[in-house]
Amino acid sequence: MHPRGVISFPVTLSDGTHSRTEEVEFLVLPATSKHDIILGREAIGDFNAHPSTAHGAVGVPTRTGVAIIHVNRHCFTTESSRPCKIPRQAQRTEPEKWILNKKFPDQTVIIGPSISEIVRTFLKQLLVKNIDIFAWQTADMTGVRRSISEHKLKVNPLITPIVQKKRKISPEQTKAMNEQVQDLLHAGIIREIKYQIWVANPVIVPKSNGT
Structure with missing residues (x-):
């Protein structure tokens, strides 16, 4: 090894x-x-x-x-100074989905099965102590400096944009897309602006849980 x-x-x-x-x-x-x-x-x-x-x-x-x-x-037994056998705890085989913030029970922390129970306990205490550093909702993501994280669209001014046909989106996807955009707008992360020559069709990607 x-x-x-x-x-x-x-x-x-x-x-x-x-x-x-x-x-x-x-x-x-x-x-x-x-x-x-x-x-x-x-x-x-x-x-x-x-x-x-x-x-x-x-x-x-x-x-x-x-x-x-x-x-x-x-x-220790009372008859002698020999230590008795410590019963082993059943070893985990599946990851533990642990709820860190009870206000957001659907957002769980996945802890691997190979971590010992002692380390698992200290890890949970550490996460609870620093629960404020996690972004539980879109509004919690404000305050990140642009020097740390900023997305830019690097385009070549010499290239002419290609016109795309409007892609049809189902009512369910449209609703999900609008909710995401509204959350970002209310949080102040994005703002409305118009680039009429750089309009692209949105792409909706489903999560692993089907949402």
Whole structure:
């Protein structure tokens, strides 16, 4: 298996009282796993950590003391210090269609099945925290500077336009087209202007859901 690349970011190990942060390099692999990240031997050495499988814990020296980090305490039996088996959650096979904005339930966020449940939870929290950056309707698309996004019709002034025959559009397509144009007009994204020599027939392309 060939890694996609290498990323580096600070990792903090803490038991709630003592903590230590080190810069750790990670190989990015094109694979699914029940683990989000795996600390290798070099990272363990950078932290000077001392893991103990028997106790289900790892000790990390810090400036304020030794941080003792345990596995899930609720997973230990009362008869011995051996960790019990953690039941695996059923692995997803289909993408999750998640409603981020309840005001627009038809606009869902699709989350892939290979993402672990922990990352899935943090991803949803991140999206909810930044819900204001999404354009949920046409009116939300205002404020984009022309230096960022602008469409121009690059035409050659030496070329004579070719006259097209008027294309017939069904009443259903005409209604959909008018609604889209009115939304853009009300939002101030477009304005009415006349180019009588550059009039083109509109093309209506249906979406994958049939609308």
